[in-house]
Amino acid sequence: MQSLLSRMVDLVGSAHPRRRERLMQWLIAGYIYMGAAIWLIAGVLQGWMSKTAALLWLGFVFAGLLAGYVALRSGWTERFQDPSLTIWQLSIGVLCANWGYLLIGPMRTAALLPMVVTIVFGAFTLQWRQIAFLTVLNLFALVAAVTLRAWFPQWIPQHGAMTPLMVDINNVLMLLVVLPPLGFIVARLSSVRRKLHRQREALMQALSQVERLAVSDELTGIANRRSMRTLLERSAALSSREFAPFCVALIDIDHFKAINDELGHAGGDEVLREFARRATAMLRTTDAIGRWGGEEFVVLACGNVDGICRLLERMRRAVANCGTDSRCITFSAGVAQHRREETADDLLERADRALYEAKRAGRNRNAVAPEGDPSQRYATAESPQ
Numbered sequence: 178m179q180s181l182l183s184r185m186v187d188l189v190g191s192a193h194p195r196r197r198e199r200l201m202q203w204l205i206a207g208y209i210y211m212g213a214a215i216w217l218i219a220g221v222l223q224g225w226m227s228k229t230a231a232l233l234w235l236g237f238v239f240a241g242l243l244a245g246y247v248a249l250r251s252g253w254t255e256r257f258q259d260p261s262l263t264i265w266q267l268s269i270g271v272l273c274a275n276w277g278y279l280l281i282g283p284m285r286t287a288a289l290l291p292m293v294v295t296i297v298f299g300a301f302t303l304q305w306r307q308i309a310f311l312t313v314l315n316l317f318a319l320v321a322a323v324t325l326r327a328w329f330p331q332w333i334p335q336h337g338a339m340t341p342l343m344v345d346i347n348n349v350l351m352l353l354v355v356l357p358p359l360g361f362i363v364a365r366l367s368s369v370r371r372k373l374h375r376q377r378e379a380l381m382q383a384l385s386q387v388e389r390l391a392v393s394d395e396l397t398g399i400a401n402r403r404s405m406r407t408l409l410e411r412s413a414a415l416s417s418r419e420f421a422p423f424c425v426a427l428i429d430i431d432h433f434k435a436i437n438d439e440l441g442h443a444g445g446d447e448v449l450r451e452f453a454r455r456a457t458a459m460l461r462t463t464d465a466i467g468r469w470g471g472e473e474f475v476v477l478a479c480g481n482v483d484g485i486c487r488l489l490e491r492m493r494r495a496v497a498n499c500g501t502d503s504r505c506i507t508f509s510a511g512v513a514q515h516r517r518e519e520t521a522d523d524l525l526e527r528a529d530r531a532l533y534e535a536k537r538a539g540r541n542r543n544a545v546a547p548e549g550d551p552s553q554r555y556a557t558a559e560s561p562q
C-alpha cells in the first residue's frame with residue numbers, strides 16, 4: 178500500500194527531487210487558480226459576469242496550468258536558467274488576476290488578494306529587479322483595468338450596473354500602499370535565500386576539498402602519510418588475521434638536494450609530481466603508493482618480497498628520465514615483508530632500517546629487511562638498469 182502510494186506520488190510529482198519541488202510550487206499556484214475559478218463561477222451564478230467571458234478565462238488558465246505541468250514534469254524547462262520559469266508564471270498570474278478583476282463586477286476587490294500572493298512567489302528565485310517589474314506590472318495592469326471599466330464599459334461583456342469608480346480608486350491606492358513594501362520584503366527574502374544557497378555551495382566545495390586534502394598529498398595528489406598509515410594498519414591487522422602476506426617499501430629519491438639545487442625548488446616539486454605520476458602508473462590494482470614526506474614515498478604491495486622488488490624495478494625504469502636532461506633519477510628502497518602479529522610501526526621501522534642500508538650500500542638499489550632475526554644481513558644489490 179505504502180509503495181503503491183509512493184509510486185503514485187512519483188508518477189504525478191516525479192521522483193527527481195528538484196523537479197518535484199518545482200511541481201509542488203506549481204501545485205500551490207494551481208490551488209490558487211482553482212479558488213479563483215470558484216469565485217468566477219460564483220460571479221456567473223450571481224449574474225455579475227458573462228458566462229462566455231468566465232469560460233474564456235477558465236479555458237486560458239487551465240490550458241496554461243496543464244501546459245506548465247507537462248513542461249515541468251517532462252523536464253523540458255530544465256534547459257532554461259530558471260527551470261521554474263518563475264517570472265513568466267508570475268507575470269501571467271498578475272495579468273490573469275487583473276483580467277478577472279475587469280470581468281467580475283462587484284466582487285472584484287477579492288481579486289486583490291491573488292495579486293498580492295503572486296508577488297510572494299517571487300521569493301523562491303527572483304532577483305529584486307524582476308520583483309520590481311512584477312510590482313509595477315501589477316499596478317499598471319490594475320490602473321488599465323480600472324480605466325477600461327470606467328471609460329469603456331461597453332468593452333466588458335455583460336458588465337451590468339457599474340459600481341462606483343471610488344471603489345476602484347481605493348483598490349488601486351490600496352495596492353499602491355501594499356505592493357511596494359511587499360515587493361521589498363520579498364526581494365530581501367529572495368536575496369537572503371540566494372545568499373544562503375551560494376554559501377552552501379561554497380561550504381560543500383570547501384568540505385570536499387578538506388576531505389580530499391585529509392587523505393591526499395597536496396603536491397602530488399597521491400595518498401598522504403596519514404591515509405597510508407591507516408592503510409598499513411588495516412593491512413597489518415588483516416594479514417595477522419587472515420595470513421594475507423604483504424610488503425612495504427620505503428622509497429627515497431637519491432640526491433634530491435642536488436636536483437633541487439639544479440632545478441630550483443619549483444623544478445624539484447615538478448620532479449616529485451612526475452615521479453608520483455609515473456610510479457602510480459606502475460602499480461597493480463591491489464598495490465598502493467603514498468608520499469611519506471619530502472622526497473620519500475611508501476609503497477604497499479600484496480604478496481612477497483619478490484613481487485614488490487619486481488614492482489620497484491618497473492618503477493625505476495619508469496621514473497629514470499623524469500628529472501633533468503643531464504640527470505637520471507634513481508631511488509633507494511627499503512623493503513620489509515609483514516610478519517604475523519607485527520604492528521604497522523614495527524614493519525615501517527624495519528623498512529626504514531633497510532632503506533638506510535640501501536643508501537649506505539651505494540643508493541639506486543633495494544635492501545630487503547631480514548625476515549627473522551634483525552641481526553641477519555640485509556640483502557642488497559644494485560639495480561640492474
Ligand SMILES: Nc1nc2c(ncn2[C@@H]2O[C@H](COP(=O)(O)OP(=O)(O)OP(=O)(O)O)[C@@H](O)[C@H]2O)c(=O)[nH]1
Nearest residue numbers: 429430431432433434435437442443445446471472
Ligand atoms: N622541491 C622540493 N624539495 C623538497 C621537498 N621536501 C624535501 N625537499 C628537499 O629534498 C632534499 C632532501 O635532501 P637530503 O635529505 O639531504 O637527501 P638527498 O639529497 O636526496 O640525498 P640522499 O637521500 O642521501 O640520496 C632537501 O634539499 C629538501 O629541501 C619538497 O616538497 N619539494
